[in-house]
Amino acid sequence: DVKVTQSSRYLVKRTGEKVFLECVQDMDHENMFWYRQDPGLGLRLIYFSYDVKMKEKGDIPEGYSVSREKKERFSLILESASTNQTSMYLCASSLGGTDLYEQYFGPGTRLTVT
Amino acid sequence: TQLLEQSPQFLSIQEGENLTVYCNSSSVFSSLQWYRQEPGEGPVLLVTVVTGGEVKKLKRLTFQFGDARKDSSLHITAAQPGDTGLYLCAGGYFGGSQGNLIFGKGTKLSVKP
Numbered sequence: 001d002v003k004v005t006q007s008s009r010y011l012v013k014r015t016g017e018k019v020f021l022e023c024v025q026d027m028d029h030e031n032m033f034w035y036r037q038d039p040g041l042g043l044r045l046i047y048f049s050y051d052v053k054m055k056e057k058g059d060i061p062e063g064y065s066v067s068r069e070k071k072e073r074f075s076l077i078l079e080s081a082s083t084n085q086t087s088m089y090l091c092a093s094s095l096g097g098t099d100l101y102e103q104y105f106g107p108g109t110r111l112t113v114t
Numbered sequence: 115t116q117l118l119e120q121s122p123q124f125l126s127i128q129e130g131e132n133l134t135v136y137c138n139s140s141s142v143f144s145s146l147q148w149y150r151q152e153p154g155e156g157p158v159l160l161v162t163v164v165t166g167g168e169v170k171k172l173k174r175l176t177f178q179f180g181d182a183r184k185d186s187s188l189h190i191t192a193a194q195p196g197d198t199g200l201y202l203c204a205g206g207y208f209g210g211s212q213g214n215l216i217f218g219k220g221t222k223l224s225v226k227p
Contacts, residue, residue, distance in 0.1 A: 004156075031213035042219035043157075043202070050213060090156050094213045101145045101206030101215055105156035 003027070004106035006091055012112045019078040021109050023091030030096040032074035033103065034058075034066060036087040043090065049074055050096070081113045117141075118205055120218035128226050130192050135221045137203035138185045144206045146179055146186045147215070151200040193225045 007022035023032065033048040035058075045058030047066040055066050063085060067075045074093075078085055088110050092103040119138045127133055137146070145164040149157035161170050163179035163186065170177045174197075176189040190197055200222050204215040 033213075040219070043217045045214065048214065092156075096213065101204075101213065102147060102159055102162055103204070103213070103215060104159060105149075108154070108156045110154070 004091055004093055004104050006089075006106040006109050008109050009107060010110050010112075012114065013078075013081050014114055015082060017078075017081050017113075019081050019111065019113075021076040021078075021089055021091075021111070023074045023076070023093075023106055024072055025074075025093040025104070026072065027093070027095070027104075028071065029093035029104075030071075031094040031103075032068065033092040033094075034064075034074065034076045035090045035092065036060070036085075037090055037108075038087050046076065083113050085111065086113045087111060118203055118216050118218035120201075120203060120221050122221060123219070124222050124224075126224045126226065127193055129194055131225075133190050133193055133223070135188045135190075135201055135223070136185070137187070137218055139205065139216075140184065141205070141207060141216075142183050143216075144183075146183075146206070147204045148177055148186070148188055149202040149204065151202060151220070153199075157200075157202055190223075193223075195225045195227050198223055198225050 004025045031050050034046040035043045049055045049068040065077045090108045091106040094103045121136045147162045148160045151157040161177045166181045166183045168179045174191045200220045202220045203218045
């Protein structure tokens with residue numbers, strides 16, 4: 001079974017802090033994704049990566065950056081956390097090729113910025 | 115802009131009832147996935163359909179991909195409280211960035227005992 005793990009299930013940070021969210025997958029997937037999920041807005045793509053050291057902006061990249069130094073690990077960084085970044089953050093991975101579109105999600109990190 | 119519209123947004127039913135959830139778009143998708151998400155957890159992949167007209171069954175759940183690959187439905191027979199959750203459809207589209215999906219906003223299902 002594909003396993004995607006996220007470093008924290010719950011996180012409380014103060015406005016202005018730098019926040020790191022880490023995601024690790026154990027199935028040698030090429031593609032990795034970061035989403036945020038908010039009531040009424042659904043899942044919104046922040047950034048994705050289809051290879052080590054490669055990154056692409058999603059629909060809402062402002063205020064975020066990412067890092068992918070190893071194939072299995074994809075980090076999301078909030079440079080200076082703000083209250084409007086309070087959300088559920090979901091990491092996902094997918095295998096390239098014929099299974100290109102099946103994404104496997106981690107359990108999520110509920111981030112609260114106060 | 116590709117969009118996936120899901121309906122209904124909310125559904126509250128009694129145990130044992132049948133239900134259908136719809137996922138519609140004006141765009142053609144190369145594949146379509148259905149996910150179920152429980153509160154506080156990440157979405158879990160249920161099924162992928164890739165061929166127009168395809169029907170897949172997963173126990174009491176039946177998934178159908180429209181002939182034109184623009185829409186899909188999920189039918190649950192004899193719903194149980196364990197089916198409660200948020201059901202999301204997601205489409206992979208031709209010409210999109212590698213591996214990206216378009217997600218619907220979901221149908222929140224509540225099955226009461």
